[in-house]
Amino acid sequence: MKQPILAAKKRSKGIYLVLAALVVVGLAFALLQIVAVAQQAQKRTEIEQVAQYAAEALGTIAARDMNLKAISNRAMIANEMAIGQIIGFHTWYEMTRQTSTNIAMVSAWIPYVNGVTMHIARLLNQLRQPMRTGITSAIALQQMVIRGLSGFQWAFHQAAWLSSIATAVDIVEGSEKDLEIRFLNHQTLLDAENLWLRMQTYSRNRNDQKDYIRMVSDSRDPFSQRRTYRWVDFLNAEVYRAGGSEVSLHRSGNVVWQSLDTHQLHLDLWVTNAYLPLGGGASYLTEPLPTRRNTQGFGDSYQQNWTTSRATTRRSYRFPLQHRAPAYFRLQENGKPPQITLVVQEKVVADEDTQTASAGPLWGVGRVELYFQRPKRFWPRSDEQLEQANLHNALWQVRPKNITEIERELIGAQL
Template sequence: MHKERGQSLVLGSVFLATIVVSLLYLFNVSQQNLNKTKLQNSADATVISGANLLARDLNFKAYTNRAMVANHVAVAQYVGLSSWGNFAEKTGENIADVTSWIPLVGQITSAVEGVLTAINQVLQPVMKGAVFATDIVNSGLSLSQDLMNAATMVALVETSKNVLEANDSDAYVDIASAVGVGEFLLYDWVDFQGSYDRQDDTGRYQEHFDLITNSVDPFTENRSFSWGFPFSQTIFPDKVNTRQAGGTELFKNGDEAEVWSAMDTLGFHVYHYSCRLTSGCKWRGGEVPVGWGASHAGSDKDTTNYRSDSYYGRSRDINGRASRYAHENEEDINSYYSGLQSFYDISQVEQTNTAPMLTLAISKDKSDITTSSTFNIGTENPDSTRLIDIDIEESVALPRDKLTVLSKAKIYYYRDQSLWGRSDSKWEYGNLYNPYWQVTLNETDNSERVLLTALALVL
């Protein structure tokens, strides 16, 4: 019976070793999973932070583009008011001259002329100052886009580093990913959007130009209308029609600054119905020019350079004679306006709502992960305890001395239909005029993971 003593100790030792190995395995696997989860969360936080910087850059450019468009439209309004001021003063002067011999009426028209002249003498320098101030603001907005673009690229690297360190001080951007981010900034991001000016021939400048001209208010675009009774009436066989015409136009000027040009005219169209043997019966007569004025800002081009009947609210077609005199009473605001400033826009011609995606690979060295080997368990006698020295890596084709995870963020444009009053199925494509660029995490595909594995093994 005494020979059977100690058998349970032997069995217990065997089972104890198995339990220890199992516990160590569970500990190592749990540490691996915890560190992978933490590493993935750190990578997601890092790539989201970087992508938010890029989206903020796009939205900043959208805000500043909108501001520049609004400022150019404001310049059109200032030029239009300048033209209208000259027109009003000249009209008052002409009417006062014609009616000066009429008792009481001449005194009234002379007083009105004095008021209009005084107003215009104040109006013109104010409009020049407004054009000058607006042009300075536009120059600053254009410069701010360049500065923001450069600062974003620098901040992307620094911010990613700081966010990653705050989430996991032992993690780092894998060298393969660092190379990829550099190529992303130098090629993908630069190719996605760029700076454009009047030398552009891709269509971006023309779109910017058209957006500005389509944004002017009705009064600035067309100030043409007919005066009603008693200024327009028919007492057969005579009739008179008093017509005011005017408008403000934006003209290209090659490599030089664009020109905002405005003209305003007033004419009495007097007709008499008569019959002649050679030409029959019809209304005969013409225009009596009453008032005219003009103004321009930008390159040194006055209204004589733009002679189409469709310009200036069809002023040349409506009041042809008065229009011919307009340049004699034209304000020159050239040196106060430098034209359309350079601006950023999306380079791609095809319609899209997605910017290039930012992808990051984050790694963590095996030595920075707490495992059984950290406590020297199973390492004192490796020949006899090799079962305890368990690898923490799962069976994946990655370098054995580190963990690596992949994270990708999508920068996309989305404007809710309720924000622009649409209830149909149409949507707005991505652009740099409305600030609706947003960020979300995006799934990585197998090809990206395979590429990352290959680069990590090589580098």
């Protein structure tokens, strides 16, 4: 009876050992699965971070590109304003030259005074031709700068677009050799096309030229806009000095600059008034000055000193230059902040024996958003209005953007 009992005990011990072995194998398998899942999750997180870094790098390049365009757009406007200032200085000089000549003629019979006025008039007249040559050269230089800025914008846009792709590829491949960017992803392609090709346009159409002239006109300094005041008021005699520079667009697309400065003596003779021209200067680029008395602008010179303005515009000086409104980048008004979505995926490695690709490569997605924001605390607007996104203030920044689960599912379905 003892032998069957011992045999049963041995069999039960064997079963326990088998069960224990199965449990150990199961635990080991589960542990391996947990480790594999953890490694896969870690790998997916790494890929996600690489995708986000690459998207942020691409967004930073895009933001810098747009900020550089904003700076160059402002520089073009500033150089255009400089042309108006230069032409205004020329007409101011011409007015001063003619006024000094007239004063020298009137004071020729006054001892001692006539010598001083004659020397001043002679000096200003000797400077006339060198002044015109220098002014013409200065205007031509400003035109070259504007054309250079316009061409620089286009070249930098192309370079930024190409370098952004190369930078993203370098970041991804430099992080992990087995990773690659999926540029054929539908979402990525739309975002890139919208950011670089549709949202920004390099244009010189009529509307863009009008906007350019409007911004230049609104940005004129006080000297260019209006240099009018009364500087003599004695008894019934007043001397008004009036002038200003105006900018407009010719139908050919050329920029029109016109400048006028006048000196006029106003005499109140009780019964009537007398107006005596003292001096004036007028010059223009592209189109002569108007001759109508109801002409607005020019510091109200046509209304204030009409007699002198009429005589001065007839002998205005034309600068022998042609100046076309430049092409420049501007935003399309779609109201949607541009986004950059980048998908990074493991390279599909083919098996050397079966030449079949491994299924289910890991992938990650990163997204950033470009936004325009003016810091109210440090740089508030004078009108306290909300500033819309534009390419004239370098206020473009980049920030991470969340991706919804639905979008992830849609992106994953395309891979």
